């Protein structure tokens with residue numbers, strides 16, 4: 026019976042192609058994830074604020090909370106005034 030054998034071969038080929046296609050998609054998804062993964066920590070580091078040190082007392086504080094006077098960062102106006110004197 027050659028015809029059922031041919032159908033079996035075609036079915037097997039389709040089955041193998043489906044597996045190959047599924048593997049390809051799975052591998053591509055993993056590659057995409059591994060490519061996207063290094064970007065995520067960069068985005069997080071961009072979100073975390075830069076820490077600066079008070080030029081007077083040496084305390085570390087977020088850049089947005091600091092005072093920039095004469096290219097020096099200060100934790101409060103008092104320390105900026107004291108350093109400026």
Ligand SMILES: [Zn+2]
Pocket residue numbers: 079080081082083084099100101104
């Ligand atoms: Zn200070």
